Amino acid sequence: MDVITIGDGMITFNPVTTGPMRFVEKYIKKVGGAELNFAIGCARLGLKTGWISRLGNDEFGRYIYNYVRGEGIDVSQVKLVDGYPTSLNFKEIMEDGSGRTFYYRNDSPTFTLTPEQLDEDYIKQAKLLHVTGVFPAIGGQNFQVIMKAITLAKQNGLLISFDPNIRLKLWSKEKAKESLLQFLPYVDIVLTGEEEADILLGETDHKQVIKKFKSFGAKYVVIKQGEKGSIGSYLDEYFEAEAIKPRKVVDTVGAGDGFDAGFIYGVLNGWDLNRSLRFANAIGAMVVSVSGDNEGLPYYEDVLAFLGEKEVVER
Numbered sequence: 001m002d003v004i005t006i007g008d009g010m011i012t013f014n015p016v017t018t019g020p021m022r023f024v025e026k027y028i029k030k031v032g033g034a035e036l037n038f039a040i041g042c043a044r045l046g047l048k049t050g051w052i053s054r055l056g057n058d059e060f061g062r063y064i065y066n067y068v069r070g071e072g073i074d075v076s077q078v079k080l081v082d083g084y085p086t087s088l089n090f091k092e093i094m095e096d097g098s099g100r101t102f103y104y105r106n107d108s109p110t111f112t113l114t115p116e117q118l119d120e121d122y123i124k125q126a127k128l129l130h131v132t133g134v135f136p137a138i139g140g141q142n143f144q145v146i147m148k149a150i151t152l153a154k155q156n157g158l159l160i161s162f163d164p165n166i167r168l169k170l171w172s173k174e175k176a177k178e179s180l181l182q183f184l185p186y187v188d189i190v191l192t193g194e195e196e197a198d199i200l201l202g203e204t205d206h207k208q209v210i211k212k213f214k215s216f217g218a219k220y221v222v223i224k225q226g227e228k229g230s231i232g233s234y235l236d237e238y239f240e241a242e243a244i245k246p247r248k249v250v251d252t253v254g255a256g257d258g259f260d261a262g263f264i265y266g267v268l269n270g271w272d273l274n275r276s277l278r279f280a281n282a283i284g285a286m287v288v289s290v291s292g293d294n295e296g297l298p299y300y301e302d303v304l305a306f307l308g309e310k311e312v313v314e315r
């Protein structure tokens, strides 16, 4: 296994029309979840990927399970549980691709996952564990599950990557900060947005953000800036990667997860910082031009074609 992640999988209802959700009449059933999108991104790039989760023992849970397995992701650590319906998420999308999400996941099936259920043998066969702030924000024992997972991962020599993914619909800035700072001493690779860095560190200056995350022990710090590109630092190196223009912005959800998958792909393949950042930027740009949280995640060759590094035969 190359990569393992832990998360809540959701049925995402994407609106067929743009504009305020109260006027949307039709939705398309899709699949979402930050860590799950990341797993799909990794699997499509060719990394051997595992997803640890709990889904409802219902039609939606079965659908997500099969969807994830269909992407070639290892689902041996996913269980369908009774008494907790699979989480839902309705999306509102505006003309420019931006939007809001409305969660129905108050008692997520992941609340049945306990720290004791984590399988150390499963974790230790991977190279990297990826965690984000979404899973602990949902509630239950999810925070304790992540603390246990990163402890086991560290003891077994895995790299740990972390995206704060702070969802203020799920918890307050104060609670997010108090909880997520506890992960930092274990983290090797930080993949953050600018606002999230400000919430966690009270810092907006890029160089200071990098310095502060590194003071906890991170080797890589990446600041994702959306349409402005990304900034990264590895040990003493520093690089600013220009944004890559998407063909069109249709739906911005999932771009950050795709970016993370691209950057981790680069790290695990020993690429230099600028190559990893450019590759990750390309994936972010590809994700936003497709509707859905993970449909736009590319295969490896698709990224090369998008970057103009591989010839495309169209017909």
Ligand SMILES: O=C(O)C(=O)C[C@H](O)[C@H](O)CO
Residues within 6 Å of the ligand: 010, 031, 032, 033, 034, 035, 037, 089, 101, 134, 167, 253, 254, 255, 256, 257, 293
């Ligand atoms: O996982 C969540 O909380 C979501 O909102 C689902 C989305 O697929 C995810 O946030 C995208 O990062």
